Amino acid sequence: MLSENKKINKDNLTKVLPGFMELLPAEQILFEDFKTKIKSSYENFGFIPLDTTVIEKSEALLAKAGGETEKQIYRFNKGDNDLSLRFDLTVPLARYVAEHFNELDFPFRRYAIGKVYRAEKPQRGRFRELYQCDIDIIGKDSLSLVNDAEILSIIYSTFEFLSLKDITIRINNRKILNGFFEEYNLSKISVDILRIIDKIEKITKEEFVKELESLKIKKDIVNKILDFIKIKGDNDSIIKNLKSLKIKNETFLLGIDELSKVLDYSKSFNIPKNVVGVDLSIARGLDYYTGTVYETKLNKYPQFGSVCSGGRYDDLAGCYTSQKLPGVGASIGLTRLFDQLLNNNAIELKQATTSKVVIVSMVDDISHSLELASKLRENNINTEVYLEDVKFKKKLEYANKLKIPYIVIIGEDEINEKVFALKNMNTGVQKKLNLKDLIKTLKD
């Protein structure tokens, strides 16, 4: 019993906080690989990395935050400073662009991959420390709608880099929804309607109608909303259908025009057919978008919800500067996505180290191993030497557990013959090779 008590105490001290992700080596290697691929994809489109501070002045963060977000902020004092941890990467971007406006060139194309903090109620799939991978294009005064199409292309390419290209990017335009609500004098309750629309896939038609009626919406208008939501089909037919509604509201018509243009532009990017689909129920209700909105689903895992969302905003930094800075962007919630992929066995853990090869010495003099390691490293082959003086079997066990693909064995024979015994740990095949062939095999 004593040892169990001791274990509990130890657990209390060293266990990671609830809502914080802590990975084991093989998981971490895969997570780093995801980060690297997202970075490569964003840079493939010529974006600039930006790494703002995790701690910000509370006054600056709260100038743009609001509602639920504010309650979730980690806020504290240190000395005279009222500080907060960033809860997203967009507010710091807005502050940065306002601060460095005269030093930046526009359109400002930036990406950011970093941790943000939200004191949410810990529950499966919700994290208090989470990586976001954001990409945004900020214009000065104006920004072409081609950028909205480019974001579609970036989202697709990035998931292609991640070997998760079986996705659907659902697109809509806020102006279409806002215009529709304006047309029927529903603007004041639009948030409530959107909340019901968000549930459309989870509730019956009867429940849907009942909820709308509970907002005191007249029967004929409820039917209009129903008809509107029911508009399905390929993108062209949805656009055609929207136009046929004969709604004359200017916002609505501008929204249709913007959506059509974005879809047209997207055809010039290499996005396969059927990846981008108009969905009039996409609203990103609680965000600050003013035009295009996106959500992304993995077709094999619709239960994950949106794995990459974003949209267009008319004015990024209005709370910091009088400059008008329209932008468009998207964000991958990497920590949550990775956690879901792991839990659904959708990704396979591989190596538990970065080594391509481990050198194992059968002789006491380890200098041969160290010299070979230097040569392999010079050839960009990630190499480690098993440096501890233990039995051969234990060294092999280590290589096996970490799933290192190759081991090189250096014994007396090998030293005398000036060769190296290379064992492929996957096939079990062992060969004697000279240095040149060894390097060649390991580089392939």
Next chain:
Amino acid sequence: MLSENKKINKDNLTKVLPGFMELLPAEQILFEDFKTKIKSSYENFGFIPLDTTVIEKSEALLAKAGGETEKQIYRFNKGDNDLSLRFDLTVPLARYVAEHFNELDFPFRRYAIGKVYRAEKPQRGRFRELYQCDIDIIGKDSLSLVNDAEILSIIYSTFEFLSLKDITIRINNRKILNGFFEEYNLSKISVDILRIIDKIEKITKEEFVKELESLKIKKDIVNKILDFIKIKGDNDSIIKNLKSLKIKNETFLLGIDELSKVLDYSKSFNIPKNVVGVDLSIARGLDYYTGTVYETKLNKYPQFGSVCSGGRYDDLAGCYTSQKLPGVGASIGLTRLFDQLLNNNAIELKQATTSKVVIVSMVDDISHSLELASKLRENNINTEVYLEDVKFKKKLEYANKLKIPYIVIIGEDEINEKVFALKNMNTGVQKKLNLKDLIKTLKD
């Protein structure tokens, strides 16, 4: 006057906190390049990335922290939790290894590149949010001294990756100092003596003697310390000299033996002669090292102080577990190093974006540009299209300001001839190329 006041208010809100580094695009690109190179170098030696949480339980962090560090911790409550931001990467490593001991394989070779937080008095070169790049090897029960030599090799290789290979790694062994102080019954005031020794390069011999005498050390012992500190020369002669002191203290002799072995092993790694130099005044006084200690200087910029320090510790996680976990490691203070290099014009700012090429359309129909961009991106060429509808001159200005190496111009002629006009922005040379040659040129 009004506008000046307005500016001040804006500055107050959007200016980054004192002691926090915020970079402009060209600087950030270079900083990311440093991080990538350090990561590549650490992985070249087969280390495992580890990314622990920035927020830890205060109880866990403080179990291993102490003294000055404790005062500098960002500590706060959220709900029932007493939380702190990590102030280094070693304490989280210790907690992690204790927590996951049964799931890890030893020797556990991990690196970590991440932000840590210290509420130091803001002053030039001191940061409150700073990147540390740590690499450590943790053994179970024991760890061979070859590892101490490998860390020397990793330090050298990493600075070589950073094109800063003109370094001196100064090495010492704590046991030599501790043994020497034991021999002369100075153990109780060893910290004070070390503090004076640390100043040896900055004060005169007379001041040095005076300060030692103020500790009530007898004249003949002061001379012994002086002689000890004055031991200079190549590594072999210093070792010889130390042995000739005829000190019989066991700790002292063990220290000499360890230092000799580490130096011997280091000869099998590809570290050029004169990079590693024994320096008996290196102590890393406030750290928890128990054997080998390192400091690294850039030979061209000795005023930077140590840019990479580390050493061996007998027991990493004694405060968390009864397992004995000896280790050895080193850490690069990247934020400080980068800041010093920038301020001394020791690194040259290059591009302000990741784009290799920007495509500029002379025609209204941008689809040709977008299609070319997709083809270049598929070939791993970082590409952007200037998407805004502005004058050609303005597009060129953008490419120039961001120092994008190439632009591709697409006009009516090019579209008709099925070629692309490629302009090298460094040489000013412009050529018409077909797609294949364009890709080839841009890939080179």
